[in-house]
Amino acid sequence: MKIILASASPRRKELLGQIGLETEIVPSKVEEQVTTDIPEDVVVELSRQKAEDVAAGIQENDILVIGADTVVSASGKILGKPGSVEEAAEMIRRLAGKTHQVYTGVTLICRDQQGREKTVSFSEKTDVSVYPMSEKEIMDYAACGEPMDKAGAYGIQGKFAAYIQGIQGDYSNVVGLPVGRLYQEIKKIREARYD
């Protein structure tokens, strides 16, 4: 079964490689549409749109398409990717000294050898607690280049680890893909196929 990642994120591909899953990247070009502002629903909707878009463009059978979307939620506000250093600093300021939530939504579309499709979606939440930061630390981090392509303006797998007090949940979920839960779900799908 060929595994296709409907996301251009090199971090997601790396996480899948870590648990031994080789994937091909086919980024989705879908116009993202959101009908809710509840973080766990937003990420599931977006992951589904990406996975469906990519699956529709592939003619082959015996494939598994993985769509994923990650958002950071701080005091009820969803933080996307920052557009500027100033915006990054503003986001980091919201996170410093507090606990926020990271949600990743995942949709798996499995198409078997006969072309029959099965779709599974789920979302995973991780709480992340950040140490208090000085204004200099916030500005230095915002300007270090790491925040620009990341939801919530930080990379837990980068320099921002210095400011992480602890998490509750799956670490890889914060990086962008909950590989533990994902592995369990893929196992279930594979077992079901051979029943």
Place this chain on the structure above:
Amino acid sequence: MKIILASASPRRKELLGQIGLETEIVPSKVEEQVTTDIPEDVVVELSRQKAEDVAAGIQENDILVIGADTVVSASGKILGKPGSVEEAAEMIRRLAGKTHQVYTGVTLICRDQQGREKTVSFSEKTDVSVYPMSEKEIMDYAACGEPMDKAGAYGIQGKFAAYIQGIQGDYSNVVGLPVGRLYQEIKKIREARYD
């Protein structure tokens, strides 16, 4: 200030590099002696012995020596590094489907430009929950090579991520060094030096 890591672990050097701290490795050759079987005390004792041994061998001033030791504790039993694939399988079997604790002890010896020394020790705990695993998964993982140089016979930063349900605490602590707490403690030491 030159930072010296009293541990040959490439993972610890990498974690320090992640938060921007360049370190020189000087592994300790001390005969490890433990006077307790309480995990959080064991790791502090061992980290202190390593840091003191290495600091004693260095003549220079203006240095920071970091000693660290990590153990895995499952239902009150301390798990070290496995000696064989069978021992690795036995350890993994103890962890599967349950929550265990990872403790890292850290000792910082800071010697200032005048040769005055200050020592700080602490330990950090992270709870790690592992999904249930089949006997085949346990045997395959035990034999995959990853477990052999790791306390508790697993690497959370490797293939074992597939079996991690979640953690509570600092992720880097499970890898071998609590970089968040460490950064905060180094900051305190540096500020105190320039008071």
